[in-house]
Amino acid sequence: MRRIWVLGMAAGTLGAIPHALRAYAEEPRDFLFKWALALVPYSAWAVLGPLVLAVFQRVPLERPRLGRGLGVLLVAGAGFVQVHLLLLAGALAALQRWGAMGVPFLEGTWRLLLERGALGYFEYLLFLAAWTALRTTRRLRERELAESRLAVRLAESRLQALRAQLDPHFLFNTLNAVAGLVRQQRNPEAVEAIAELGHLLRASLEGRGDHEVLLEDELELVRRFLGIEQLRFGAHLDVHLAPAPDTLKARVPALILQPLVENAIKHGIARRAAHGHLRVSSARQGHRLLLEVRDDGPGLGAGGAGGTGIGVTNTRARIRQLYGEPYGLTLEDLPEGGVVAKVELPFLEWKKDMADLERPSHA
CATH class of the missing domain: 3.30.565.10 (Histidine kinase-like ATPase, C-terminal domain)
Known part of the structure; x- marks a missing residue:
């Protein structure tokens, strides 16, 4: 889980660079501040990340409950998007000084919902797809490893059986040779x-x-x-x-x-x-x-x-x-x-x- 969170943060940091560059091209000053603003949406997802991953783990997408699990995760995504927008609104209100600009918090939040609601849900779906792909890959590897270990144990068992069959055969034939010497006095x-x-x-x-x-x-x-x-x-x-x-x-x-x-x-x-x-x-x-x-x-x-x-x-x-x-x-x-x-x-x-x-x- 920690690895997935770190990878998500790295991807968000890189993804914010094009937005910061575009904003800097329109107004060539304060690049770091513009980059920080572009990072806010990804940072909000980073705060929610552990909770999102915990829900993903609790609701596995596996048959025979694949449809039900997918429905639960899609509905949960709508809730996560709302929480993400609230976190994003709070951070942007402080950084952009909505109060000084005469923008009420509810109005700014509503604008964010209109501007980023669909995008936020799309980002959530990307997280879900990445998590599912990683989990599927990991389970395939675990299954392959288990099958490999089983094959090794099976091979060991077969070899032990062959060895157990061979040793008595070897011993009895050797004893027969000794018995032949005794019979010949x-x-x-x-x-x-x-x-x-x-x-x-x-x-x-x-x-x-x-x-x-x-x-x-x-x-x-x-x-x-x-x-x-x-x-x-x-x-x-x-x-x-x-x-x-x-x-x-x-x-x-x-x-x-x-x-x-x-x-x-x-x-x-x-x-x-x-x-x-x-x-x-x-x-x-x-x-x-x-x-x-x-x-x-x-x-x-x-x-x-x-x-x-x-x-x-x-x-x-x-x-x-x-x-x-x-x-x-x-x-x-x-x-x-x-x-x-x-x-x-x-x-x-x-x-x-x-x-x-x-x-x-x-x-």
């Missing part, structure tokens, strides 16, 4: 796998509220998961992590690689009778980050790595939810055999100050 490997699982769970729980993590932290999680799988497969599994050094500080969705690695082992390498190879790499291509998980299993066409499991499906959904359609996940057969899972993300580097604030403490 490979107790030392089982104990080591349980220790690695503890590290995995700690890392997962510490970052549970984070939708994005450093790539180097994500690779550490993958390394521990692959450590368990190597205990299970032994010499049957050969792992190679090859991230580009300039990508390690990039931001990636939490648990983005582990489902793809798990998918490659389960549907690719586990189906091979011979030695299996798994390669995880990252590279920067302009403003994009490319992550790849390659295996030398039987391939998609031979009934190998599937693309509709919960891990792959959730990964696609999370990328789409976080970054939109230009980014995503694809699975392709390799010419030499095997499958490559390619993840394309925007390259967003994690700044040091952001990392200090958002990375979990390991103290």
